[in-house]
Amino acid sequence: MAYGGSYTASFNPAMSSNESFGSGLLASSISSLSSSGSKRISPVSKTYRQASTLFLTRRLPEALSTLRPIITPPNSADDGEPAPVTKSSRGTRVKVWSLYLTLLNSIIELEPEEGKDAFGNQEWRALCTKVRDGSIWEEVVKNGYHGIEGDVDADVVINLATLLLAHARDQALNQKMLENYLASSNIPNLDLNDFTAPSRRYQSPARRNNGANTPGDLNSRVKLLELYTLHVLPQNNEWDYAREFINVSAVLDEERREAFLQALQSLQEEQEEQERQEREELKRQEEQLQKDIAEAKRLKAENEEKERKRLEEERQSRETSEGDYGIEQTPSFNGVGRAEPPGSPRNTVARPSGKSKSKAATTSGSMTITARATLILTRFRQVFESLASSVAGNPAVIMRLLVFTMGLLIMLGHKATRQRIEQMLGASWAKVAATVGMGTKVSYI
Incomplete structure (x- = not known):
């Protein structure tokens, strides 16, 4: 996103963090190769160019091993001697650390098997962990800026925040480190007529040549605010805080402030719409699950009812087949057409005697x-x-x-x-x- 044409290599809310990070830092690395000066090249610059060439040819292990000696203190430095990159100019420092962070981004995006084959299982996991847990930020501050967070170059902070935004497990550490940097770093002078005036504030050796109170400084500050308010804080659901931070920021003019607020509102509406769709989808899935459960219960009840009827029919069929087919006593009816009870005098049959008894027995036997x-x-x-x-x-x-x-x-x-x-x-x-x-x-x- 570009505000008022002040800068072009910036974050776009519609662009993923990986795309923005890779395109910005890779373009910086390529442009640095074409800016070879006629002056004597320092050892740090020479090492940087060798590592850049290895990186562009996708020889990542060689590029990392080439770059490490200038970004880490010497092993025998018991007296606290800093890394060689700390003695370089501001431009060289930014290029070296930008290349290192770009290299880490490419390494962590490798497939697990590819990364283990290139660096070994233990080293590849250590590099990924260093980025995902945010310890890379402390490494850069310690090795490149004497452990002082406010001395870190703004462009390096932008690259660090972008790397963590793309690969960190959460954005809590990213928010904390950005807040510490914004609170401790120099606030640029917004008077455009006073860009060439030297800063009267004391600066550490790492920031004496940073170009404080310059248009580049201002653009870097705007990029930091964009990262912080439009990317990091929304990831932590700090919408109100981001809006308040934009309103009270002294770096933004009215045009940029309005653009930031509109972009923040659009991002919030987009996230709320996405959350609403997710809730509706979850509700639909739950309703479908309830319907499936109810249908399963109904089918089970129908099957049980069919099985019960089948068993009842089989039982009745067995009783009919195995039952006695003898003549059952039929109730007699009185004069009004109602059945007499079995024990009533009308329904009582006299016991036959003599010839009648023999005839009844013969009839019963023949009927059976x-x-x-x-x-x-x-x-x-x-x-x-x-x-x-x-x-x-x-x-x-x-x-x-x-x-x-x-x-x-x-x-x-x-x-x-x-x-x-x-x-x-x-x-x-x-x-x-x-x-x-x-x-x-x-x-x-």
Whole structure:
């Protein structure tokens, strides 16, 4: 986002942090290669150019190993000797630290397997952890600016905040470090006619050549405010604080203040709309889950009801098949058409005696035999129906039945066979007649 054309390499709320970070710092690294001066090149600048070339050719491990000697204090420096980059000019310091932060951003964006193959498992995890937990900020302040947060160059702070905005686990540390820097760093002079006037405030060696109270200083300050109010604070849901900070800021003019407030309002509305859509989606999913549960319960109840009815029908079928088919006592009716109770005088049957008793016993016995015969015939009918359905579904059974029938007819064609069958049927019928006669005598008795 550019306000009034004051700067172009800035954050756009619609652009992701990774895109802004990579494009801004990479452009800075490329432009630094083309600005080779005719003067004598310092060792730090020479090392920086070598590391830049390795970085642009995607040789990340070599670029990191080349850059490390100038951004870390010597190992044998027990007297607190700082890193070589602290003795360089402001421009060189900014370029070195910007390249280092860009390199870390590229390393942390590697795939896990690719990063472990390039740097080793332990070193790659250490580099990622250093960025994600925010300790990279303390490393830059300690090694490059003598541990004084207010002395850090504004462009380096912008790159640090952007790196944490893209990869940190949360933005609480980022907000804290930006607030400390804004509170402790120099406030630029807004009088544009006094850019060349030297600053009367004492500055540490790291900031004597920072170009304080210059247009570049002002642009960097505006970028910091944009990062802080439009990116970091919204990530922490500090909307009211961000709006208040913009209103009281002495760095912003009316045009920029209005642009910042409009951008902040747009971001807040966008986030609220996104949260509303997420709530609606969550509510829809919950309602769908409730419907699915209710449908599952309904299907379960229907299945249980069907199973209960099936079991009831089977039980009734068994009771009907195995029950007694004898004559049940039927209630008699009185003159007005109402049934008499079983124990009433009208419904009481006199006990037969003599010949009447024998006749009643014979009738009862004959009726019982009839019911049993009916049951037997019913069973035979069911067997025949089952056989007919089996034959209809299996043509091979029909062929077997035809073959059996033809064989039976051939057997009956022999005279001796017919005589033998007649003898067997006659003997069987005699036995049946004798059995029925014995049954009749017993019933009579």
